Amino acid sequence: xxACYRPIMSTLGYVLSPDRQRVLMTYxxxxxxxxxxxxxxxxxxxxxxxxxxASCMTREIREEAGITVSAMTLRGTVNWTGFGPKGEDWLxxxxxxxxxxxDVAAASNEGPLQxxxxxxxxxxxxxxxxxxxxxxxxxxxxxxxxxxxxxxxxRPLSWSYVRY
Numbered sequence: 001x002x003a004c005y006r007p008i009m010s011t012l013g014y015v016l017s018p019d020r021q022r023v024l025m026t027y028x029x030x031x032x033x034x035x036x037x038x039x040x041x042x043x044x045x046x047x048x049x050x051x052x053x054a055s056c057m058t059r060e061i062r063e064e065a066g067i068t069v070s071a072m073t074l075r076g077t078v079n080w081t082g083f084g085p086k087g088e089d090w091l092x093x094x095x096x097x098x099x100x101x102x103d104v105a106a107a108s109n110e111g112p113l114q115x116x117x118x119x120x121x122x123x124x125x126x127x128x129x130x131x132x133x134x135x136x137x138x139x140x141x142x143x144x145x146x147x148x149x150x151x152x153x154x155r156p157l158s159w160s161y162v163r164y
Contacts, residue, residue, distance in 0.1 A: 007079065007091040011044040011057040013072070014137060015065065015097040015104075022115040023138075024065060024104060025124070029111040035084050040116070040124040043108070044092070053093045061097060065113060066105035071098045075137050076145035076161075080129070083151045096137060129156040136161070 015024035026043055028036045043064045047056040058069045072095045080090040107113055116124065118138055122131060129149045136145040147161035 005089060007089040009047040009053070009056075010090055010092045011047065011053060011060055011095060012042045012078075012092045013044050013057050013061055013095040013097050014042045015061065015067070015100060017115055020098075022117050023121065025114055025116050025121075026064065026108055027111045027114055030107070030109060034110065035086075036110075036127070038125055040114075040121075040126045041110075041130070042094075044095075057093070057095050057097075061100070064105075064108040064110070065100075067100040067102040069097050069100050072096060073098060074144060076133065076147065078129075078133055078147045078149055081148075081150045082157075084154065087151075094133065094137060129159065132156070132159040133161070136163075 017023070024043065025040045028034050028039050028041060031037065044057065044060045047053060051059070054072075057072065061067060061069050074093060075096050076094045078092050078094060080092070083090050104113060121134055129151065132149065133145065133147055141163060143163040145161045145163050147159065149159050150157045
């Protein structure tokens with residue numbers, strides 16, 4: 001009998017600059033015990049029991065960057081199995097935040113917030129698997145992507161996705 005699949009539900013958001021050339025990234029260096037220490041990542045986190053996924057995303061952006069989302073698009077989902085040091089299963093809803101109001105905070109609890117040119121994202125230290133789905137996030141295909149990215153020992157085993 002196989003184990004029951006009960007993923008951690010989460011959001012991951014990528015805030016575009018007004019000129020749409022840069023994206024806001026968290027450089028996770030504030031806590032030595034952070035599983036993502038030293039990596040760049042989008043903003044987001046766990047969905048709470050009383051939230052829908054869009055409310056979770058807007059709350060996480062407000063908490064981490066101090067801004068209010070005024071337009072966002074769901075670009076896809078990623079199912080990570082065996083992810084991180086604890087080998088957890090995660091299901092993330094990946095959003096592109098296209099407009100916001102307010103001034104971006106200098107840092108979140110995880111580390112400094114930095115505007116990075118989209119063309120330079122591949123040069124940053126990040127989870128290896130993020131390199132598979134990030135190009136889909138910023139391409140011109142209007143369809144959502146839905147990816148499967150199994151991990152073992154902090155390394156991706158494979159990558160597959162569909163678009164609809």
